[in-house]
Amino acid sequence: MASESSRIVSAWRPAVPGVVEVFHARFTEYAYPMHVHDAWTLLIVDTGAVRYDLDRHEHGTPHDTVSLLPPHVPHNGSPVTPEGFRKRVLYLDGTHLGGDFIGAAVDRPDLRDPLLRRRVGQLHGTLGLPGEELEAESRLLFVGERLREHLRGGGPASQRPADPVLAGRLRELLDERIVEGVVLREAAGLLGAHPAHLVRTFSAAYGIAPHQYLTSLRVGRARRLLLEGRSPGDTAVAAGFYDQSHLTRHFRKLVGVPPGRYRAG
Structure with missing residues (x-):
């Protein structure tokens, strides 16, 4: 055994x-x-x-x-x-x-x-x-x-063409919900589109996936808060991140340094 x-x-x-x-x-x-x-x-x-x-x-x-x-x-x-x-x-x-x-x-x-x-x-x-x-x-x-x-048992399913208007509506929704965020199925229901089509059309229109776009907005907000003197822990919550380690992971990836070092500099 x-x-x-x-x-x-x-x-x-x-x-x-x-x-x-x-x-x-x-x-x-x-x-x-x-x-x-x-x-x-x-x-x-x-x-x-x-x-x-x-x-x-x-x-x-x-x-x-x-x-x-x-x-x-x-x-x-x-x-x-x-x-x-x-x-x-x-x-x-x-x-x-x-x-x-x-x-x-x-x-x-x-x-x-x-x-x-x-x-x-x-x-x-x-x-x-x-x-x-x-x-x-x-x-x-x-x-x-x-x-x-x-x-x-077949090849790839046919895909609907990209829809720039739909992509713009999703972008506006993400802009409005930087901190609270939005799950994909909720966004699809609000915008009347299939979730997969929503991701594809946004990526085709802007060259970036919706989750990458939202993360970029949050990092941008975090930069401003850090320069105002906020601590990384407070900044993480105020910018929409799960916790400080979540902020640090994405901040380091997009800015090149961790939040504490960015704030000190």
Whole structure:
């Protein structure tokens, strides 16, 4: 039997619509028995590989594969080698993938797609950062679109043309909500547009994603507050950042120095 020391896990539920749970794990000896989930399971393996049975067929997850396991379908899982595996998992509700895709996912659960693999990895990186919900929501939308393309068995879905007027309306909304921010689905409801189309048309119009634009505005506000003598901690809250470390991460990236050094200079 595997010892508890052979299992290292972390799990949390981010404030991102559609994500039921984020689960990161490192297992060396542990094997999952047959079980089901009530959510979609989106799995990538960073080291090692996993062997599993789904619908009485054996499958595997080499490092360049994205595995998508549908809800309510029994599966198990075990390491392929004695060294075990390290995996990152997203459990998603039906917001991005409906029940119509369950049959296709049972038939083709393992997807060889480097772009999808990279996007899922980037999404995990964003989900681990408090205050980056707008970016995470945008990345999740495009992951969902890519998954649906695979499950349909066709090429990329047709995209609506860019809409400069819509992009301008989103820009005005972001300008009005620098501090409080806005989640993507709320913005889509207010502006009467699909969230993915909203991100695409804004990026096409301004050459920057909505979350990058909002972060730039917040850093600009933080610069002014710091020069007025506000402390980095007070500035972070007043400029719309989650906390001081959130401010520091983006401030250093856009300005080149941390807030305290900028203020002292």
